[in-house]
Amino acid sequence: MINDHDPIRVLLVDDHELVRYGFRVILELAEGIEVVGEAGNGEEAVQRARALTPDVICMDVQMPVKDGLAATRELVADPTVGAAVLILTTFDRDDYLFQALAAGASGFLLKNASPENLVEAVRVIAAGEALLSPAVTRRVISGFVPPQQPRPSSGSTDQRPVPTPALTEREAEVLQLVAQGMSNAEIAAALVVGEATVKTHVSNVLAKLQLRDRIQAVIYAYEHRLVTPGT
Template identity: 70%
Template sequence: MSGHSSAAGAIRVLLVDDHAVMRAGFRMILEAAGGITVVGEASTGREAVEAAARVRPDVICMDVQMPDLDGIEATRRLSADPDTDAAIVIVTTFDRDDYLFTALDAGASGFLLKNAGPEELVSAVRVAAAGDALLAPAVTRRVIERFASTPASPRDTASQVVEPVPPTPALTDREAEVLRLVALAQSNAEIAAALFIGEATVKTHVSNVLQKLGARDRVAAVVYAHRHGLV
C-alpha cells in the first residue's frame, strides 16, 4: 500500500464515534499535533461510509459499537469500495479478541484502545497514513498466538491474513533482518535507526519481504516470522 498523506502534506482524518465528547477530544489531540487535519466526523457506521466518499480522508479512526451500522461492518464496506483509499484504525474501549480478528479481517490497518495516551493516537494516525499496519505490541502477541495455535484452513476467515506463504522464500540477509524487526513490532523509523539505513530503504525492504512472502500486510509478515522461528 502506498502512503496516504495528501499532496498538501497534512494527513486528512475522519473521526467516527457515537460520542461527541470523544470526537472532540480526538480532534483536539490530533490537530494540536501538527500535520494532521480532521476533515470530517460521523456518529454512525452508515454516516462514516457516506462521509468517507465526501471528504476523502487518508485515515479513518473508527469506533466499533455504534448505532445504525457498527464499525466492523462499516470497515468492511469501506475496504471493499475501490474508490476509498483510506487506512482504517479501529479505536475501541473493548480489548476483545473477536473484535480484533474480525476488524483485521474486514480490512482495518490497525487497532487502538481508547485508553491509549494522546501520543499513541497521533502515532497511530501517522503510521496508518504512511501505509504501515499498526498493532500495539500486546495486540501483536495475541495475533501471533491465535494464528500460531490454529493451523490455517479455508474455513478460518482469519487465515486469509496469512495465506498463502511459501515455505522458504529467498529473503536476502538484510530482508530477513528487517522482517525480524517488523516482527518485534518496530516501526519503519525504529528499524531505520537500528540498521543505520534510511526510512525509504526500510520501506523498500518491507515491501520486498511482503511480496516474497505473499503476505497481505505487516501483520501477516509478523505471523510468518513467529511461525518460522525468525524471532
C-alpha cells in the same frame, strides 16, 4: 499516497458526539493533521469516506445502523477509498482485536490512550505502517497462528532468518524484525541502515509475498516459522 508536505486527512467515526469532539481537538492541535469530517455510525462512515477520501479513519466498534467492524470490511474492500483504518474502542477484548485486524484495520488503540498516543497512531497508520506493539503482536499471533504448528527445535534469537521464496536474505531479515513488532525506525537502528531503506525493503516484502500490510506480514512470518513466539 500522502505527500510529506500534505496534511494527514482524518475522518472521525463514533456514535458519541462528545467523543468525536475530543478527538477532533486533540488531532487538530497536532501539526500536519486535518480532521476533514465526522460520522456517527458505520453506514455514514462508508458514505463520508467515499466522499471525502481521508487518509486515516478513526473507527469506533460498537455503533448503531452498522458497526465499525462491518464498516471496516466494506471500506477496505473498496478500491476507491484507500484509507487506513484505526480502530478506537473502550473495550480491551481479544475478539475485537482479532476481528478488527481480520477486517483489514491497520491498527487498534484503546480510548484510554494518551492524546500523544492517538496523534502518533494516526501518523504511523498514515505512513503505511501497522500499529503493532510487541504486546499486541503476541496477542495477534496467539489468535491467528495455529498452536499445533510445529516449531523449530532451535530457539536461538541470533539465528539468521531463513530466506523464503522470492525474498532476499535482507528482506527476510526485515520481515523477521517486523514480526517482532519493530517500527521502521527501530529496524533501521538495528540494521544500521537508513529508514528509507527499511521502507523500501518492507514494500518489497509486501509486494513479493502479495500481503496487504504489516499485520499480514507478521502472521506470514510466524506461519512460515521465520520467527517463533517468545523470540
